[in-house]
Amino acid sequence: MKTVVAYYSHGGKTKAVAQGVALELQCGTEEIRLKKIHGKKPGAVDMMQKRKKGQLPAIYHESLNLNKQRTIILGGPIWGGTVAAPVFSLINHTDWKNKTVAIFVTAALFGTSKALAKLKKELESRGATITGQKAFFSSFRNPKTLKTAGARWAKTLKNTK
Numbered sequence: 001m002k003t004v005v006a007y008y009s010h011g012g013k014t015k016a017v018a019q020g021v022a023l024e025l026q027c028g029t030e031e032i033r034l035k036k037i038h039g040k041k042p043g044a045v046d047m048m049q050k051r052k053k054g055q056l057p058a059i060y061h062e063s064l065n066l067n068k069q070r071t072i073i074l075g076g077p078i079w080g081g082t083v084a085a086p087v088f089s090l091i092n093h094t095d096w097k098n099k100t101v102a103i104f105v106t107a108a109l110f111g112t113s114k115a116l117a118k119l120k121k122e123l124e125s126r127g128a129t130i131t132g133q134k135a136f137f138s139s140f141r142n143p144k145t146l147k148t149a150g151a152r153w154a155k156t157l158k159n160t161k
């Protein structure tokens with residue numbers, strides 16, 4: 001079955017988890033990349049504030065091609081108690097009907113349960129079935145540790161693929 005790990009990562013922590021998941025599931029990764037505005041990528045705080053006004057950042061969704069995938073592992077960092085805006089940009093550009101999705105977030109400290117619940121609800125309302133969810137705390141963890149943690153979680157997903 002076709003599986004991919006799609007993620008957004010601003011500082012590399014979520015990317016490390018995503019790489020661990022992909023390694024364990026022996027599948028590819030797709031990074032959500034931001035489009036530049038006036039030659040500059042938008043900053044995290046700026047995106048967080050715009051999100052509150054209902055504005056989502058532009059991403060290179062054309063090249064992601066998630067519509068052919070049956071199973072998507074979707075992850076992103078927590079920003080201000082919710083999943084980072086670029087993940088929601090991706091959600092808007094993907095057809096989630098009949099897809100099996102496992103979701104994960106990385107965070108320094110707080111907001112993970114509510115953020116995961118919101119993300120789950122959003123995807124389910126678009127027709128996806130959520131088969132797993134996980135929060136990874138990233139403070140003081142190096143990429144190698146996060147990659148291992150991602151791989152460990154992915155093991156638990158194998159039965160649901």
Ligand SMILES: Cc1cc2nc3c(=O)[nH]c(=O)nc-3n(C[C@H](O)[C@H](O)[C@H](O)COP(=O)(O)O)c2cc1C
Pocket residue numbers: 008009010011012013014015044045048076077078079080081082106107108109110111138139
């Ligand atoms: C703008 C911004 C807002 C954040 N808000 C939260 C938050 O509400 N709760 C939290 O625990 N961590 C928060 N963090 C920390 C990140 O969620 C955490 O460091 C995450 O692992 C970063 O992932 P990345 O390196 O893949 O971007 C925030 C980070 C940024 C840049």
